[in-house]
Amino acid sequence: MKIGFIGAGSIGSAMIKGLIHSGINPDDILVKGGRSNRTKELQKELNFKIVSNIIDLRDTDIIVIAVGSLALKDVFNELKEFVKNQVIVSVSGGSTIEFMQSYLPNHATAFAIPNTPVSIGEGVTGISYAKEFNEGQKELVKDVFERMGKLIEVPEEQLGIFGTVAGCSPAFIDILIEALSDAGVLNGLPRKLSYEAVIQMLIGSSKLAQQSKGHVAQLKDQVTSPGGSTIRGVAALEENGFRNALIKAINAANNG
Incomplete structure (x- = not known):
């Protein structure tokens, strides 16, 4: 299986790292980068193949488009000149299946939104498929994306909010880690x-939440004993609008 990438920015490079770390042979990954030296620097680290032109991806099985939204039209204008049997998956913001089909009618195109933990095989990707996808083509996409974490099929109209929750929240979790660590340091750690x-x-x-068959609230209840330290902390979170702050953060990211 040969995998082509158009673009090696933040999400493209994360995917390339995740695939190579999963065991994909670097020689089977072909990358057409932009004008910056980022692709060349990444290639020194990971040893994938750099190609000079998009048409050099004509012998790949799947092409992942990971460019900025302003470059999408130019990319698809080039793709339509040679694409035949390749599966096309865009992870570029601003993509829609309708847009892709306007350049590649009746072709197997999909729009996916991965998050950055794909780089270590722990990501989550939402994906919507064009109706032209057959089961064999979906299995090909699964084979690629499930090497980097979990792949979830999502209706296209829900893909935006799915991507916001999965894609923006890692930054919120980083802030949570920093804040909890600050609290530990404040108290002597x-x-x-x-x-x-x-x-x-x-x-x-x-992991416990993932494996639990019950509601996450049940996990919280298991560690909040009457009058105990955890329930006092929960009350402080509620008093300071913890839940509301997270909901507002997602709304701002999704509707900004």
Whole structure:
């Protein structure tokens, strides 16, 4: 299987890293980068192949488009000149299936939104497929994307908010990690130990929530004993609008 990339910015490079770290042979990844030296620097690290022109991707099985939205028209104008059997997946903001089909009618096109943890195989990607996709082509996409984490099929009209929740929230979690670590330091923990404790707590809590068959509220209830320290902390979060702050952050990111 050969995988082509058009663009190696933040999300493109994260995907390339995730695929190579999953065991994909770097020789099977062909990348057409932009005018910056970012692709060349990344290639020195990961040893994938750099191609000079988009048409050099004509022998790949799947092409991932990871360019800025302003470049999409130029990219699809080039793709329509040679694409035949390749599956096309755009991870570029501003893509729609209707847009892609206007250049590649009746072709297997899909719009996907991954988040940056794909770089370590722990990402989540929402994807919407054009009706032209057959099961074999979907299996090809799954084979690629599930190497980088979880792939979830989402109706296209819900893909935007899915991408906001999955794609913007890592930054919010980074702020949460920093704030919890600050609280640990304020109360006497060394900074390194505080970060270590917080990060491992989040990993463990996330895995427990993922494996639990009940509502996450039940997990919270299990550790909030009457009059205990955890319920006092929960009350302080409610008093200071913790939930509302997160909801407003998602709304601002999604509607800004």
